[in-house]
Amino acid sequence: MRYRCSVCGQEYPLETRQWQCECGGLFEFESGIQFSDEVVQRGVPTLWRYRALLPVHEDRNVVSLGEGFTPLVRSEIYGHEVWFKSEFLGPTGSFKDRGATVLISVLKELGISTVVEDSSGNAAASIAAYCARAGIHARIFVPAHASPAKLAQIAIYGAELVPIEGPRENSAVAAQEAARDAYYASHNYNPLFVEGTKTFAYEIWEQLGCAPDNVVLPVGNGSLFMGAYIGFKDLAEAGLIDNMPRLFGVQAKACAPIYEAFVRGDEDARPVESGKTAAEGIHIARPVRGRVVLRAVGQTDGKMLAVDEAEIRSSQSDLAQQGLFVEPTSAVAVAALQRLAAVLEPGQMTVVGLTGSGLKSD
Amino acid sequence: MRYRCSVCGQEYPLETRQWQCECGGLFEFESGIQFSDEVVQRGVPTLWRYRALLPVHEDRNVVSLGEGFTPLVRSEIYGHEVWFKSEFLGPTGSFKDRGATVLISVLKELGISTVVEDSSGNAAASIAAYCARAGIHARIFVPAHASPAKLAQIAIYGAELVPIEGPRENSAVAAQEAARDAYYASHNYNPLFVEGTKTFAYEIWEQLGCAPDNVVLPVGNGSLFMGAYIGFKDLAEAGLIDNMPRLFGVQAKACAPIYEAFVRGDEDARPVESGKTAAEGIHIARPVRGRVVLRAVGQTDGKMLAVDEAEIRSSQSDLAQQGLFVEPTSAVAVAALQRLAAVLEPGQMTVVGLTGSGLKSD
Numbered sequence: 019m020r021y022r023c024s025v026c027g028q029e030y031p032l033e034t035r036q037w038q039c040e041c042g043g044l045f046e047f048e049s050g051i052q053f054s055d056e057v058v059q060r061g062v063p064t065l066w067r068y069r070a071l072l073p074v075h076e077d078r079n080v081v082s083l084g085e086g087f088t089p090l091v092r093s094e095i096y097g098h099e100v101w102f103k104s105e106f107l108g109p110t111g112s113f114k115d116r117g118a119t120v121l122i123s124v125l126k127e128l129g130i131s132t133v134v135e136d137s138s139g140n141a142a143a144s145i146a147a148y149c150a151r152a153g154i155h156a157r158i159f160v161p162a163h164a165s166p167a168k169l170a171q172i173a174i175y176g177a178e179l180v181p182i183e184g185p186r187e188n189s190a191v192a193a194q195e196a197a198r199d200a201y202y203a204s205h206n207y208n209p210l211f212v213e214g215t216k217t218f219a220y221e222i223w224e225q226l227g228c229a230p231d232n233v234v235l236p237v238g239n240g241s242l243f244m245g246a247y248i249g250f251k252d253l254a255e256a257g258l259i260d261n262m263p264r265l266f267g268v269q270a271k272a273c274a275p276i277y278e279a280f281v282r283g284d285e286d287a288r289p290v291e292s293g294k295t296a297a298e299g300i301h302i303a304r305p306v307r308g309r310v311v312l313r314a315v316g317q318t319d320g321k322m323l324a325v326d327e328a329e330i331r332s333s334q335s336d337l338a339q340q341g342l343f344v345e346p347t348s349a350v351a352v353a354a355l356q357r358l359a360a361v362l363e364p365g366q367m368t369v370v371g372l373t374g375s376g377l378k379s380d
Numbered sequence: 381m382r383y384r385c386s387v388c389g390q391e392y393p394l395e396t397r398q399w400q401c402e403c404g405g406l407f408e409f410e411s412g413i414q415f416s417d418e419v420v421q422r423g424v425p426t427l428w429r430y431r432a433l434l435p436v437h438e439d440r441n442v443v444s445l446g447e448g449f450t451p452l453v454r455s456e457i458y459g460h461e462v463w464f465k466s467e468f469l470g471p472t473g474s475f476k477d478r479g480a481t482v483l484i485s486v487l488k489e490l491g492i493s494t495v496v497e498d499s500s501g502n503a504a505a506s507i508a509a510y511c512a513r514a515g516i517h518a519r520i521f522v523p524a525h526a527s528p529a530k531l532a533q534i535a536i537y538g539a540e541l542v543p544i545e546g547p548r549e550n551s552a553v554a555a556q557e558a559a560r561d562a563y564y565a566s567h568n569y570n571p572l573f574v575e576g577t578k579t580f581a582y583e584i585w586e587q588l589g590c591a592p593d594n595v596v597l598p599v600g601n602g603s604l605f606m607g608a609y610i611g612f613k614d615l616a617e618a619g620l621i622d623n624m625p626r627l628f629g630v631q632a633k634a635c636a637p638i639y640e641a642f643v644r645g646d647e648d649a650r651p652v653e654s655g656k657t658a659a660e661g662i663h664i665a666r667p668v669r670g671r672v673v674l675r676a677v678g679q680t681d682g683k684m685l686a687v688d689e690a691e692i693r694s695s696q697s698d699l700a701q702q703g704l705f706v707e708p709t710s711a712v713a714v715a716a717l718q719r720l721a722a723v724l725e726p727g728q729m730t731v732v733g734l735t736g737s738g739l740k741s742d
Contacts, residue, residue: 061422084453107470338512338538339512375737377739377740
C-alpha cells in the first residue's frame with residue numbers, strides 16, 4: 019500500500035507526512051487489493067462489510083460509529099424513476115463519514131495523535147467526530163465567517179476550532195502551514211478519504227444487484243464523486259459489472275468552476291469569482307480535484323451540470339414532500355434531474371446521492 | 381388483529397376510528413402473531429426484516445424511508461461498558477420513525493386519506509414525513525409557542541400546521557376534537573405506533589446475539605419504553621431469551637411525573653406542574669401511559685430515575701466527545717448511568733437508547 023503522484027508517478031510510503039507530491043501533484047492511493055465478491059461480509063450492517071478491501075490491518079484500529087450501508091429509497095420525481103441513496107443518515111449527518119471512518123482508522127493504526135484539517139462544514143464535523151472516537155486531537159481551521167450552527171457541531175465533538183479571517187482558501191493555507199507539525203487529515207488531498215467514499219459504489223451494486231445506468235451527485239471538490247468513480251471501476255475490473263454507470267456531476271451556478279471547464283472542453287478547472295449560493299457544501303471556487311473529476315466524467319460518458327438557486331430551493335422542497343429532508347447542497351443533484359429529461363431514458367436505473375441532512379441547514 | 385381495551389377488555393376492529401375505549405381505557409394491540417426466528421429476513425437492512433411480524437398485509441402498502449436496524453456502538457462511559465443504540469439515525473432523526481413507518485403503512489392499507497396528530501417535535505416530524513411518502517394529508521396541532529426550528533422541519537414535509545395557544549395539552553384536545561372527522565394518528569394513543577417501536581428490542585437481540593442485562597431509555601410518554609418491553613416479552617415468550625432485561629426509565633427532574641409515582645410506589649402517574657427543561661422530547665406533564673410504564677418497570681425489576689439540567693448538559697457533551705451528538709432528551713439516559721453505579725454490575729451488558737439527533741436541538 020502506497021501513495022503515487024497522479025502527475026509525475028513518484029511513490030511515497032503510507033507513513034509519509036507529505037500531503038501532496040514534491041511536484042505539487044495530488045496523491046492517489048494504491049492498495050494493491052482487487053475487489054472480490056467473496057470477501058464481502060454481508061452480515062456486517064456498515065461499510066466495514068468491505069473490511070478486507072480497506073487499508074486497515076488490525077480490528078482494534080477500526081474507528082466506527084456505525085456508518086455506511088445507507089438506505090436506497092426507490093421513488094419517482096420529475097418523471098424519472100430514481101433510487102435515492104440516503105447518505106445524510108451517516109452518524110454525523112453526511113456522506114463524509116465514509117471518508118472519515120477509513121482515514122481516521124488508518125491514522126490510528128499509524129499512531130497519529132494530532133491532526134489538522136480545514137473545512138467549515140460536513141467534513142470538519144465528521145473528522146471531529148471520528149477523532150473524538152479514536153482519541154485523536156483535531157485542530158480545525160475554519161473561516162471566521164462560517165455559520166455558528168455548523169461551528170457548534172464541530173466544537174461539541176471536542177475539536178479545537180481555529181478561526182481564520184478572509185475567504186475559505188485562507189483556512190486551507192493555514193492548515194497546510196500547521197501540517198508541518200501535525201498530520202494533515204485533509205478530505206481533499208488525502209486519498210484515504212476517497213478509499214472510504216468508494217464504498218458508496220460497492221453498496222449500490224449490492225443493493226441493486228447490478229450497476230445503475232446513471233449516478234447523479236453534487237460536486238464541490240469531488241470527494242464522493244471520485245469515490246463513486248473508483249468504486250464502480252473496481253467492480254468493472256473485477257468483472258462484476260459490464261458497464262460503468264454514466265456519472266453526472268452537478269454544481270450551483272453561483273460557483274461552478276468544474277461545470278464551466280466542462281462546457282469549455284478544458285482538462286482542468288480554473289478558479290472562479292463565486293456568487294452566493296445556499297449550497298454551502300459545494301461552494302468551492304478553487305477545486306483541487308477538477309482534473310480528475312473531468313476525466314471521470316469523460317470516461318463514463320457523463321456530464322457536468324449547473325442549477326440556479328431557485329431550482330435548488332424548489333427541489334429541496336419537492337424532495338421533502340416525499341419524506342426526505344436534505345440540505346440545499348444535496349438538492350442540487352435532485353434539481354439536475356429536471357435538466358436531464360432528454361438524457362435519462364425510460365427504464366434506466368438512476369441513483370441520486372442525498373449527501374447531507376436537512377437538519378444541518380438554516 | 382384487533383384492539384383490546386387495557387382496562388375493561390372490550391375489543392375493537394382494526395378499522396375503528398375510535399382512539400380509546402368508550403370506558404376511557406387505552407387500547408392495546410393484539411396481532412395474534414408469535415415471534416419466530418425463522419421469519420426474520422436477515423438480508424433486509426431495515427426494520428422491515430420483521431415484515432412477517434408487523435400488521436401489514438400487502439407489500440405495496442409498506443411506507444418506508446429506510447428506517448431501523450440502527451447501529452449498536454460499543455463504548456465505555458462513567459465506568460460502565462455500554463452499547464449505544466443510535467436511534468437518532470432514523471430518516472427524520474429520531475426513533476419515532478419506527479412507530480410512524482408501521483402506523484402509516486397500516487393506515488395506507490386501510491385507505492385513510494387524512495390524519496390528525498398533536499406534537500411539537502420528533503413525533504410530528506416523523507408522522508409528517510411518512511404521510512408525505514404515503515400520499516396522506518397530515519394536519520398537525522402544535523403549541524403556538526413551539527420552537528420555530530422544530531416547526532420548520534414538520535412543515536417542510538408538507539404537513540399542515542395548526543398552532544394552538546396555551547399549554548401542550550391544548551394541542552392534544554384540539555387534535556382529539558378534529559379526530560371526529562379525520563383519523564387520529566396519535567403516537568401516544570394508537571398502539572400500532574408501539575408495534576413499530578418494539579422492533580428496537582428485536583434488533584438489539586439480533587445484534588448482541590442475546591438479550592442485554594439492562595436497557596436505559598428516556599421516558600416521556602413511553603412510546604419507545606413500551607416498545608422495548610413488548611419486544612423483549614415477545615422474545616421471551618418465543619423462548620429465544622431466558623430473562624427479560626431490567627428496564628430503566630429516565631426523566632428530567634423538572635418534569636418527572638412517572639418517576640415521582642415510582643418513588644411514591646403509586647400505580648399510575650399524577651399530572652405535575654413542570655419546570656423548564658432542555659429535554660423537550662420528554663417534557664410531558666400528563667403522561668397517558670404512566671400506568672403501563674410503571675407496570676413494565678416493576679415486572680422487569682427496573683427503576684425510574686430523574687436527572688437534573690446540569691447532568692443532562694454535561695452528559696450531552698461527554699457523549700459528543702465520543703463522536704455521538706444527540707439532543708438533550710437522549711442525554712438524560714446517558715446521565716442516568718452515573719446514578720446507576722451501584723446498580724449495574726461489571727460484566728453486565730447495558731444498552732442505552734440514543735433517541736434523537738443533536739442536529740435538532742438549539
